[in-house]
Amino acid sequence: MSGGKMLRQIQFWILAALATVLLSGCGSEYLVLNPKGPVAETQYNLIIISTILCAVIIIPVLALTAFIVYRYRDTPGNKAPYKPEWAHNTALEVIWWGIPVVIIAILGYFTVRDVYVLKESPNKEVAPMTIQVTALDWKWMFTYPDQNIATVNYLEIPAGVPIHFQVSAEAPMNSFWVPELGGQIYAMAGMATELYLQADKPGEFQGFSSNFSGKDFAHMQFKVVAKPQDEFNKWVDEVKGTTPAMSKEDYNELKKPGLTEKKLYSAFPEGLFEEILARYSHGHDMHHVMQKQPAEADDKSTETSSETHQMSDMSSMPGMDHSGMKH
Structure with a gap:
């Protein structure tokens, strides 16, 4: 050549x-x-x-x-020098x-x-909101413990507010990912991983499963909608007023392998995420992840109420007493 x-x-x-x-x-x-x-x-x-x-x-x-x-x-005719004895420089x-x-x-x-x-909240001036994420076969369930609503394959968040995601699974290991908002985090049965994400402005984003977990994992997609805080509050009120509550039977149907469309629920069984977590945790202490972030509010009674609700949730987990410590 x-x-x-x-x-x-x-x-x-x-x-x-x-x-x-x-x-x-x-x-x-x-x-x-x-x-x-x-x-x-x-x-x-x-x-x-x-x-x-x-x-x-x-x-x-x-x-x-x-x-x-x-x-x-x-x-x-190539005049390049040839030095076969050269060894070190x-x-x-x-x-x-x-x-x-x-x-x-x-x-x-x-x-x-x-x-x-x-590892920390991206906005120290705004109290983070907690959303619990459960990977199922082959769908995503989101529970909002503060708002007491639940969604499937659909996530709505307030823009400008850091979201503290607590992520677990009642299915094979998976991975929760919203690329435009941040990197992925694994969802594993019996473990709670955590991830902070925040949308700066209102908009729609696509969420994915980025870990192979069976034949329909490619369809484990969900829409993320970020809205101004007042519109998010109106959406929560609308969900509470127009959709049915999730029962244990509804959840048992959801966790069966298969695809499903977007679903909204006005309520969900108390301590559902903690129950799913404890079912496969084999006694491992998840208190460091399950502890909710303290709200930054001038009214100290609000903080006390939040802490009381938190400890109530923890005490509902098997093997936990009212102090949140493992027996």
Whole structure:
């Protein structure tokens, strides 16, 4: 193969790779790179930082590879020096070991920093709202303990309010994911994981199952609707006034394997999420996750009422006394 033809092929593949990367993010349907909240924004920035740091290594390596292939190609008349006895160069060793070490250290710093930031509420000035998420075969159930309503395959939240998700499963291991609001979190039977998400502005977002859990897992999708607080409150009142309450029999039907459409319930059995969690926890203490976030309110009686309701929920779990501690 002639040198000119090889060079053209190298240029073609480089351009093809660049086009694939650059054009893939042109539309808003590329959800991971379309953050709509502070959690997703933090993770997006970490992706960009990681990409830049990786490019510092990848781009020079690819460029040097192309140069070496072209410069030292085996063709008649090539004047490139040939040094078969060359074995070591201290300066080069420092460069190709030192630069990756520095990059890994920088990436590690940003990663650890953001991991700790994302463990907390993204907005300290607004009290978070708790929503409990249960992965079923093959549907998502959401229970709102403060509003005492429940939904299936549909999630409505107030915009500008951090949402504290408590996530578990009564089915094979799954993964709860709303890409435009933040990263995924696993849903596992007998365990409660937690995740903070927030939508900055009103809008509609798509939620997914991002973990294979059976033949219909690809259909485990749900709509997330963020509304202003007053509209969210009206929606809660509408659900309470126009939809039936969920009974234990209704839940037993829901947890059977199969698909279902969007459902709304004006109430749900008290302590349902805690009961699901305790059923498979085998005595493991989930108090650190199940503890609700304290509301920031001037009226101390409101905080006391919230704490009392919290401890009442915990005491309903098998093996818990009224102090929330395990027997």
